Amino acid sequence: xxxxxxxxxxxxxxxxxxxxxxxxxxxxxxxxxxxxxxxxxxxxxxxxxxxxxxxxxxxxxxxxxxxxxxxxxxxxxxxxxxxxxxxxxxxxxxxxxxxxxxxxxxxxxxxxxxxxxxxxxxxxxxxxxxxxxxxxxxxxxxxxxxxxxxxxxxxxxxxxxxxxxxxxxxxxxxxxxxxxxxxxxxxxxxxxxxxxxxxxxxxxxxxxxxxxxxxxxxxxxxxxxxxxxxxxxxxxxxxxxxxxxxxxxxxxxxxxxxxxxxxxxxxxxxxxxxxxxxxxxxxxxxxxxxxxxxxxxxxxxxxxxxxxxxxxxxxxxxxxxxxxxxxxxxxxxxxxxxxxxxxxxxxxxxxxxxxxxxxxxxxxxxxxxxxxxxxxxxxxxxxxxxxxxxxxxxxxxxxxxxxxxxxxxxxxxxxxxxxxxxxxxxxxxxxxxxxxxxxxxxxxxxxxxxxxxxxxxxxxxxxxxxxxxxxxxxxxxxxxxxxxxxxxxxxxxxxxxxxxxxxxxxxxxxxxxxxxxxxxxxxxxxxxxxxxxxxxxxxxxxxxxxxxxxxxxxxxxxxxxxxxxxxxxxxxxxxxxxxxxxxxxxxxxxxxxxxxxxxxxxxxxxxxxxxxxxxxxxxxxxxxxxxxxxxxxxxxxxxxxxxxxxxxxxxxxxxxxxxxxxxxxxxxxxxxxxxxxxxxxxxxxxxxxxxxxxxxxxxxxxxxxx
Numbered sequence: 001x002x003x004x005x006x007x008x009x010x011x012x013x014x015x016x017x018x019x020x021x022x023x024x025x026x027x028x029x030x031x032x033x034x035x036x037x038x039x040x041x042x043x044x045x046x047x048x049x050x051x052x053x054x055x056x057x058x059x060x061x062x063x064x065x066x067x068x069x070x071x072x073x074x075x076x077x078x079x080x081x082x083x084x085x086x087x088x089x090x091x092x093x094x095x096x097x098x099x100x101x102x103x104x105x106x107x108x109x110x111x112x113x114x115x116x117x118x119x120x121x122x123x124x125x126x127x128x129x130x131x132x133x134x135x136x137x138x139x140x141x142x143x144x145x146x147x148x149x150x151x152x153x154x155x156x157x158x159x160x161x162x163x164x165x166x167x168x169x170x171x172x173x174x175x176x177x178x179x180x181x182x183x184x185x186x187x188x189x190x191x192x193x194x195x196x197x198x199x200x201x202x203x204x205x206x207x208x209x210x211x212x213x214x215x216x217x218x219x220x221x222x223x224x225x226x227x228x229x230x231x232x233x234x235x236x237x238x239x240x241x242x243x244x245x246x247x248x249x250x251x252x253x254x255x256x257x258x259x260x261x262x263x264x265x266x267x268x269x270x271x272x273x274x275x276x277x278x279x280x281x282x283x284x285x286x287x288x289x290x291x292x293x294x295x296x297x298x299x300x301x302x303x304x305x306x307x308x309x310x311x312x313x314x315x316x317x318x319x320x321x322x323x324x325x326x327x328x329x330x331x332x333x334x335x336x337x338x339x340x341x342x343x344x345x346x347x348x349x350x351x352x353x354x355x356x357x358x359x360x361x362x363x364x365x366x367x368x369x370x371x372x373x374x375x376x377x378x379x380x381x382x383x384x385x386x387x388x389x390x391x392x393x394x395x396x397x398x399x400x401x402x403x404x405x406x407x408x409x410x411x412x413x414x415x416x417x418x419x420x421x422x423x424x425x426x427x428x429x430x431x432x433x434x435x436x437x438x439x440x441x442x443x444x445x446x447x448x449x450x451x452x453x454x455x456x457x458x459x460x461x462x463x464x465x466x467x468x469x470x471x472x473x474x475x476x477x478x479x480x481x482x483x484x485x486x487x488x489x490x491x492x493x494x495x496x497x498x499x500x501x502x503x504x505x506x507x508x509x510x511x512x513x514x515x516x517x518x519x520x521x522x523x524x525x526x527x528x529x530x531x532x533x534x535x536x537x538x539x540x541x542x543x544x545x546x547x548x549x550x551x552x553x554x555x556x557x558x559x560x561x562x563x564x565x566x567x568x569x570x571x572x573x574x575x576x577x578x579x580x581x582x583x584x585x586x587x588x589x590x591x592x593x594x595x596x597x598x599x600x601x602x603x604x605x606x607x608x609x610x611x612x613x614x615x616x617x618x619x620x621x622x623x624x625x626x627x628x629x630x631x632x633x634x635x636x637x638x639x640x641x642x643x644x645x646x647x648x649x650x651x652x653x654x655x656x657x658x659x660x661x662x663x664x665x666x667x668x669x670x671x672x673x674x675x676x677x678x679x680x681x682x683x684x685x686x687x688x689x690x691x692x693x694x695x696x697x698x699x700x701x702x703x704x705x706x
Contacts, residue, residue, distance in 0.1 A: 042495065042496045043203075043206065043494060043495055043496070044495055045202040045203070045205065045206045045209075046199060046202055046203070046494035046495050047491055047492065047495055048090075048194075048199075048490065048491050048493070048494065049487075049491055050192040050194045051085070051088070051090070051194065051490050051491060052486070052487035052488060052489075052490045052491030052492075053191075053192055053487055054085060054187050054188055054191050054192055054490075055081075055082060055085035055086075055184075055486045055487060055489070055490035056482075056483045056484065056486045056487035056490075057187055057191065057483075058081040058082070058084070058085055058180075058183060058184040058187045058188070058486075059078050059081050059082045059085070059184075059482060059483075059486040059507075059511075060482055060483040060486065061081075061183070062074065062077040062078040062080075062081050062179075062180050062183065063075070063078045063479055063482050063511065064479075065077070066078065067476075067479055073172070073173065073176060074176055075511050075512065076111065076173055076176045076177050076180065077176045077177070077179050077180030077183070078180060078482075078511050079156075079159070079177070079180065079511060080104075080107060080108075080111075080176070080177040080178070080179070080180030080181040080184065081180040081181065081183055081184035081187075082184075082486060082489075082507070082511075083103070083107065083152050083155070083156065083181075084100055084103060084104060084107075084180070084181045084184035084185060084188070085184050085187075085188060085486075085490055086148075086152060086490065086493065087099055087100060087103045087148050087149055087152050088100055088188050089144065089145045089148065090194075090196065090199055091196045091197070091199075091254075091255065092196050092255075093189065093196070095145065096188070096189070097185075097189065098145075099145045099148070099149055100181075100184075100185050100188065101185070102149055103149045103152060103153065103181070104178065104181035104182065104185060106149070106153045106156075107152070107153060107156045107177055107181060108174050108177050108178040108181065109174070110132060110153060110156045110157045110160060111156055111160045111170075111173050111174045111177040112160075112170045112171055112173060112174030112177075113128075113132075113160075113170070114128070114129070114132065114156075114157045114160035114161045115160045115161070115163050115164065115165045115169070115170040115173050115174075116165065116166075116167050116170035117129075117161065118160070118161045118162070118163065118164035118165070119164040119165050119166055119167075119169075119170065122423070125161055125164075126416060126419070126420070129157065129158070129161050129415065129416060129419060130412045130413070130415070130416045131412075132154070132157045133154050133157060133158070133408075133411055133412040133415045133416075133438075134408045134409060134411070134412040135408070136150045136151070136153045136154035136157065136408075136411075137150060137154065137404075137407055137408030137409075137411040137412065138150065138404050138405070138408045139151070139153075140403075140404050140407050140408070140443060144254075151438060151439065154411070154415075154438045155435055155438055155439070156177075158415060158419070158431055158434035158435055158437075158438060159431040159434075159435065160173070161419070161431075161434075162430050162431045162434075195321060197255065197264045197268070199251070199494065200248070200251050200252050200255065200264075200268050201268065201318060201319055202319070203244070203247070203248040203251055203252075204248055204252070204268055204271045204272060204275070204318050205315045205318045205319045206244060206248075207241065207244040207245060207248055207272065207275045208271075208275055208278075208311050208312075208314055208315035208318060209315055210237060210240050210241045210244055211241060211275060211278055211279060211282060211311050212308055212311040212312050212315065213237060214234065214237040214238070214241065214282050214286075215282055215285075215304055215307045215308045215311060216304075216308050217233055217234065217237065218234070218282070218285055218286055218289060218304055219301060219304040219305060219308065221289075234286055235598070235623075235626060238283070238591075238595075238626065239595050239598055239599070241279055242279075242591045242592065242594075242595045243595060245272060245275065245276055245279070245591075246592060248272055249269075249272050252265055252268045252269055252272060253265075255268070263367040263368075264367070266363060266366070266367045267323070267363060267364055267367040268318075269363075270359065270360050270363030270364065270367075271314075271318050271360060273356075273359075273360075274314070274356040274357060274359065274360040276584075276588070277352055277353075277355070277356035278307075278311060278352070278353050278356055280352060280587065280633050280636065280637070281307070281348075281349035281350070281352045281353050281633075281637070282307070282349070283629065283630050283633040284345050284348065284349050284630065284633040284634045284636075284637050285300070285303070285304065285307075285345060285346065285349050286630055287345075287627065287630025287631055287633065287634050288300070288344070288345040288346070288634060290627070290630070297344075297346070299342050299343070299344075299346050300346050302342075303338075303342060303346040303347075303349065303350050306335065306338060306350065307349070307350070307353055310331055310335055310353060310357065313327075313331060314328065314331070314357060314360070322368065323364050325361040325362075325364035325365040325368065326361075328357055328358075328360060328361035328364065329358065329361040331357055332354045332355070332356075332357035332358035332360075332361060333354070333358070334354075335350050335351070335353050335354030335357065336350075336351060336354035336355070336358070338350055339351035339354060345634055345637065345638075348634075348637035348638060348640075349637060351637075352637055352640070403443065406443075406546050407441075407443045409545070409546065410441065410541050410542065410545040410546060411437070411438065411441050411541070413541065413545055414437045414441060414537050414538055414540075414541030414545065415434050415437050415438065417537055417541070418430075418433045418434050418436075418437045418533065418534050418537045418538075419433070419434050421433070421533060421537070422434075422530065422533070427526065427529065427530055427533070428526050428530075429526060429527050429530050430530065432459075432527050432530035432531050432534065433530040433531070433533045433534035433537070434534060435534065436459070436530070436531050436532075436533070436534025436535045436537075436538060437534045437535075437537055437538040437541070438538075440534065440535045440538035440539065441538040441541055441542060442542070456531060456532055456535050457498050457501075458497070458498045458499070458500070458501025458502040458504070458505065459501055459505050459527070459528060459531035459532075459535075460528050460531070460532075461502050461505075462501060462502045462503065462504065462505025462506050462509075463505055463506075463509070463525075463527050463528045463531075465502075465505070465506045466505060466506035466509035466510065466527075469481060469506060469510070478510050479510065481506075481510065482507060482510055482511065485503055485506055485507040485510070486507055488503040489503040489504045489507055505527075509527065554597075554600050554601065554604060554618075555673050555674060555675065556673075556674055557593070557596055557597040557600050558597050558618060558621060558622075558673050558702070559669075559670040559671075559673035559674045560593045560596075560597070560670070561590075561593040561594045561596070561597040561622070561625055562621075562625065562666060562669045562670050562673060562695070562699065563593075563666050563667065563669075563670040564586070564589045564590040564592075564593040564594070565590040565593070565594065565625050565628050565629050565632070565666075566628070566662050566663065566665055566666025566667075566669070566670075567586055567589075567590070567663070567666055568583070568586040568587050568589070568590040568629070568632050569628060569631075569632040569635075569662050569666075570659045570660075570662040570663045570666065571583045571586050571659070572632050572635050572636045572639060573635065573658050573659040573662060574656055574659035574660075575656060575659075576656055577659075583636065587632075587633070587636070590629055590632075591629070594622065594625050594626065594629065597618075597622060597625075598622050601615055601618050601619065601622065614702065617698070617701045617702040618702055620698045620701065620702075621695070621698040621699055621701075621702050623698075624691070624694045624695040624697075624698040624699075625695065627691045627694060627695075628691050628692065628695055630691075631689070631691045662692075665692065665696075669695070669696070669699050672699065672703050673699065673702070673703065
């Protein structure tokens with residue numbers, strides 16, 4: 001037995017070494033799951049080294065010219081170059097040019113206007129600052145690229161208002177801004193070209209990495225049975241994978257037809273769909289292993305090892321510009337052959353993986369050959385692309401929608417309040433406070449809080465770094481540091497906001513100090529105070545100024561999750577439903593609803609609500625929902641494979657009467673959780689599976705505790 005254990009350990013070590021599968025859950029994965037539950041995203045796969053080098057050259061050259069020519073005001077050219085690199089959305093050239101040119105034009109106008117207005121006195125500066133910030137805030141309604149342009153344009157305005165000048169001086173400032181923006185535009189479009197679809201490929205590969213981690217964790221716990229820590233770990237994987245599937249699907253959905261984007265979009269969409277089907281297999285395996293209570297069969301362990309290897313190899317191909325579809329076909333055939341020699345849920349899971357990889361290989365082959373299924377481009381209409389017919393009218397109508405106007409108004413008021421406080425308190429570096437307001441404030445307070453924490457942590461740490469550099473290095477040496485700081489800031493912008501701010505703060509300090517020198521711990525403390533002030537004002541603005549009425553109360557989120565999962569189970573159990581797309585859509589809706597409810601519960605706990613005991617009941621209810629979803633996935637795999645259901649399956653053979661009962665249970669439970677009814681669902685408890693019975697007990701406990 002010890003020898004067998006040693007062989008198993010060596011096999012797992014080989015998996016880790018060859019394919020990068022985590023040992024149990026890697027620390028990075030655990031950290032990412034923990035942060036994700038708190039609305040703080042970390043994506044280590046999205047490091048952009050070439051983008052960082054372009055920004056370093058753009059900013060470094062402008063700073064070199066400013067230093068060499070003895071023109072401190074040319075720091076604004078460096079500002080413009082950096083912000084233009086930051087506004088670059090990546091991807092095909094046409095939307096990139098559109099975003100950067102738009103920002104360059106708006107930024108040039110605002111730099112001149114706000115500087116001139118500030119020179120006219122506070123009576124003029126305050127209303128103009130409020131109006132400009134409001135208009136920039138309306139960009140939230142027009143997609144990610146427009147949001148970034150609006151945020152950075154607002155930053156230009158709040159910084160320029162702190163540089164009061166005469167009209168001629170403001171015109172010169174605008175010219176310097178245009179110089180820096182034009183230089184950065186040239187660098188971003190001509191230097192170090194990058195694969196425009198690399199971020200989407202990396203995101204798809206990261207999804208598969210999470211699935212490999214979940215499979216490895218299941219393998220590692222196959223002989224131990226379900227425990228609290230294991231359930232929590234697997235629950236974290238399920239939330240992270242579902243969230244990644246939806247985020248990556250959204251990212252790939254933005255890829256247009258420019259520069260050959262359609263074949264890339266089809267290939268990456270096929271990768272996401274394959275990952276989604278593999279996720280179903282993993283959920284089914286998790287449910288089956290939990291039911292075995294630590295008595296996993298050798299076949300289960302072999303299948304999990306095979307799935308780890310297959311997922312890791314698929315991930316390697318996804319990262320390639322030209323994935324080897326012939327190799328993927330061979331891998332899929334191998335999985336399907338092994339599935340025929342295995343029994344039970346493990347065989348069905350392996351078969352689903354084989355079918356998913358086979359379909360992925362076919363999609364890659366079609367994309368490589370420039371062919372596609374007739375419906376491949378279906379649904380492209382209505383994506384909200386700026387150059388779609390009638391888009392201008394739609395954009396104008398969205399500008400006056402309540403959610404966009406409310407956020408813009410709150411942002412405008414909060415910026416003016418922060419600006420006024422810095423003047424009233426006599427704080428230097430007022431633009432640090434107003435910039436903090438602009439970047440911290442989000443449409444929802446639930447995301448503003450984490451962003452405030454990230455901003456303050458990054459600003460304080462970055463301020464300390466800037467102070468150390470300022471007191472220990474001469475000015476020429478600190479100017480040279482702008483190159484690596486600019487590179488790191490842009491390279492990490494999509495990885496994590498705290499890391500981004502950590503490098504952004506010393507970069508901004510060094511650039512601004514060229515025009516207004518000031519180093520040391522006192523200056524670092526003053527900037528930190530301004531940042532904290534602005535962050536707090538931004539959070540208070542979200543909470544006090546026209547606070548959003550939470551569209552869905554937590555109990556309503558629970559009701560949605562219960563209804564979605566029971567609807568999925570009812571469709572699986574109904575023999576009259578043969579539409580695979582309908583069942584797959586129901587499965588996806590169930591996963592999204594459960595994930596939203598789990599994240600909402602975690603955020604409520606972080607807010608320190610009094611009903612912590614009720615949230616504990618909610619945790620049991622969500623666990624019961626995961627078990628129901630796992631059982632439904634097992635039943636779905638059995639139905640697709642044509643095999644008879646196993647003992648303890650949640651629905652037995654497809655049965656219209658049972659499907660109707662599940663629909664009734666789901667509707668009654670959802671109504672009770674929403675407070676619309678008090679009676680328990682009318683069912684015969686003797687016919688309920690253990691998973692459904694657990695769900696009913698958990699729902700009763702939650703409702704009774706309210």
